Amino acid sequence: MHTSTNLASVRSSTLSHWMKVALQKGKQGVQRGERPFGAAIYRLTGEEVAVTCNTVFSTNNPAAHAEVNAITQACQSLGKTKLSDCWLLATAEPCPMCLSTAALAGIRFIAFGATQAVVKEAGYGDLGLTGREFAKQLTTDLILQGPVLGNECVSFLLNNRKRDQLG
Numbered sequence: 001m002h003t004s005t006n007l008a009s010v011r012s013s014t015l016s017h018w019m020k021v022a023l024q025k026g027k028q029g030v031q032r033g034e035r036p037f038g039a040a041i042y043r044l045t046g047e048e049v050a051v052t053c054n055t056v057f058s059t060n061n062p063a064a065h066a067e068v069n070a071i072t073q074a075c076q077s078l079g080k081t082k083l084s085d086c087w088l089l090a091t092a093e094p095c096p097m098c099l100s101t102a103a104l105a106g107i108r109f110i111a112f113g114a115t116q117a118v119v120k121e122a123g124y125g126d127l128g129l130t131g132r133e134f135a136k137q138l139t140t141d142l143i144l145q146g147p148v149l150g151n152e153c154v155s156f157l158l159n160n161r162k163r164d165q166l167g
């Protein structure tokens with residue numbers, strides 16, 4: 001078992017590398033007409049467990065955010081419902097739904113790229129509460145770290161602003 005302390009001590013260069021993988025996946029999603037969000041789940045050991053993008057349009061599922069997809073895929077891949085030995089990487093600050101899902105999965109460490117302010121600036125869903133604000137309301141001790149690979153993640157969002165009113 002890895003302790004929380006060990007989990008938290010992942011090098012920033014490692015987090016940047018993991019974020020780059022999530023970002024690449026988000027870019028693939030955009031090429032398929034999805035929203036510009038990517039996510040990844042890594043074990044402290046460096047094992048890649050899941051890399052996903054937003055699939056709201058292709059699945060007609062408003063809950064199919066990149067982070068929820070990553071958590072679902074990771075749990076199914078590992079055959080368990082707890083991911084307490086994992087980091088969640090998200091190219092943008094997770095919304096309250098994604099943070100709740102992460103908390104339910106026992107994830108404590110989350111790294112994000114762009115802040116919620118940039119998400120809003122790009123025209124995407126604003127539930128009126130940032131991930132960091134929401135995390136403070138949870139009894140679970142979530143640690144949000146960011147920005148990681150901030151410039152790249154901000155550019156990705158702003159270069160793929162919401163152009164439609166599809167939801």
Ligand SMILES: [Zn+2]
Binds near residue numbers: 065067094095096097
């Ligand atoms: Zn979300």
